[in-house]
Amino acid sequence: MSTAQKRRGAVVGAEKRVPLSRPTIEDDEIASVVAVLRSGWLASGPKVVEFEQAFGQLLGAPHAIAVGSATAGLHLVLAALAVGPGDEVVVPSLTWPSTANVIELLGARAVFADVQPGTLLLDPADVARRITPRTRAVIPVHYAGAPADLDALRAVTKGRGIALVHDAAHALGTRYGSEPIGCGAEPAVFSFHPVKNITTAEGGMVTVSDAQLAERLRLLRFHGITKDTWSRHHGTGPVRYEVLEPGWKYTLSDLNAALGVVQLGKVERFNARRRELAARYARLLAGLAELHLPEAPPYTHTHAWHLYVVHLRLDRLAIDRDAFIEALGELGIGAGVHFTPVHQHRHYRRSREAMSVSGVDLPVTEAAGEAIVSLPLYPGMSDEDQDHVVAAVRTLVTRHRLPAAGGTR
Numbered sequence: 551m552s553t554a555q556k557r558r559g560a561v562v563g564a565e566k567r568v569p570l571s572r573p574t575i576e577d578d579e580i581a582s583v584v585a586v587l588r589s590g591w592l593a594s595g596p597k598v599v600e601f602e603q604a605f606g607q608l609l610g611a612p613h614a615i616a617v618g619s620a621t622a623g624l625h626l627v628l629a630a631l632a633v634g635p636g637d638e639v640v641v642p643s644l645t646w647p648s649t650a651n652v653i654e655l656l657g658a659r660a661v662f663a664d665v666q667p668g669t670l671l672l673d674p675a676d677v678a679r680r681i682t683p684r685t686r687a688v689i690p691v692h693y694a695g696a697p698a699d700l701d702a703l704r705a706v707t708k709g710r711g712i713a714l715v716h717d718a719a720h721a722l723g724t725r726y727g728s729e730p731i732g733c734g735a736e737p738a739v740f741s742f743h744p745v746k747n748i749t750t751a752e753g754g755m756v757t758v759s760d761a762q763l764a765e766r767l768r769l770l771r772f773h774g775i776t777k778d779t780w781s782r783h784h785g786t787g788p789v790r791y792e793v794l795e796p797g798w799k800y801t802l803s804d805l806n807a808a809l810g811v812v813q814l815g816k817v818e819r820f821n822a823r824r825r826e827l828a829a830r831y832a833r834l835l836a837g838l839a840e841l842h843l844p845e846a847p848p849y850t851h852t853h854a855w856h857l858y859v860v861h862l863r864l865d866r867l868a869i870d871r872d873a874f875i876e877a878l879g880e881l882g883i884g885a886g887v888h889f890t891p892v893h894q895h896r897h898y899r900r901s902r903e904a905m906s907v908s909g910v911d912l913p914v915t916e917a918a919g920e921a922i923v924s925l926p927l928y929p930g931m932s933d934e935d936q937d938h939v940v941a942a943v944r945t946l947v948t949r950h951r952l953p954a955a956g957g958t959r
């Protein structure tokens with residue numbers, strides 16, 4: 551062990567590193583993948599169909615379409631809705647870049663709206679201000695696993711030819727009132743990246759209720775070809791196929807779906823543990839005046855607790871956010887930023903400059919972008935791991951507290 555490592559251990563009283571996230575992979579996931587490896591069919595086939603059916607059933611969605619990633623799913627949905635050049639789509643800037651990138655990839659323009667302080671969910675009033683005759687869709691992100699204010703967003707978009715498309719990458723298990731996100735009311739796109747509430751290594755799922763839209767998504771998912779490889783080789787009828795329009799290769803493989811089928815059966819257990827850990831963070835970090843803890847939206851909901859995001863009170867600390875995260879790393883704790891506002895990335899800065907959008911017109915997003923820290927949260931995290939995180943946060947807050955701040959311990 552290096553001297554630096556010994557010093558770190560001495561500070562927090564433990565050697566163990568707690569990552570930001572870690573997938574829970576058990577013997578049955580491994581057996582499921584091995585069974586597919588032995589089956590002779592690895593690409594998109596029967597396991598994908600099984601995963602889609604189980605997923606649709608869980609959420610009450612009439613159609614579930616598995617894809618290679620949530621990014622692919624968002625791209626397909628917008629393409630199927632014929633979003634293209636001259637169109638605008640309103641999105642939060644506080645999101646992963648792909649929510650906006652897929653819009654630009656289709657030749658349309660991502661228009662950024664602000665989020666609400668406290669919850670960091672898309673602000674329906676600001677969305678309303680950004681709508682123009684060119685607006686074709688609004689994409690709320692159910693940030694960290696909390697639902698966006700759907701009544702208010704539906705009121706803004708309804709009857710105006712504006713689609714609501716859910717970026718549900720964080721929202722497996724999220725409910726708005728009693729409505730599960732992804733029940734099919736509007737297209738919803740989930741992610742199964744390893745940090746998400748369930749994982750397929752890489753993967754995603756689109757849920758919709760409209761049969762025609764589902765059909766088109768399936769077509770565009772596989773080259774725009776009328777018959778996928780599995781049904782050509784195992785279905786009845788002729789093996790001939792035809793390209794109806796150019797599509798993408800955005801399928802999920804049976805190997806990935808083998809993970810998904812098993813993980814899906816555990817989502818309630820995983821989410822229950824996430825909920826417990828979030829409640830425990832709230833208890834253990836309460837009273838630290840240098841932090842704002844995540845606020846619950848004011849309407850009835852079920853939170854999926856994909857992320858636990860705290861907000862540093864930079865006016866009370868003599869350390870900035872990036873240095874705080876680096877210092878947590880030195881204490882053995884993995885932390886992250888969800889997210890760097892998308893409008894601040896070079897491509898989006900340039901396109902806003904070209905449109906003469908200047909100054910800070912996303913004040914909540916920009917302030918959050920400098921102050922948010924995601925703390926470790928994953929189902930396999932023990933109470934002891936979490937105590938280690940809390941001790942490290944308290945150590946840093948104490949070390950960097952500004953004299954006049956007067957926070958409690």
Ligand SMILES: Cc1ncc(COP(=O)(O)O)c(C=O)c1O
Nearest residue numbers: 619620621646648719741742743
């Ligand atoms: C809000 C949000 N949208 C979309 C995505 C893209 O998901 P994927 O990695 O499955 O493409 C992510 C991934 O982290 C995300 O956090």
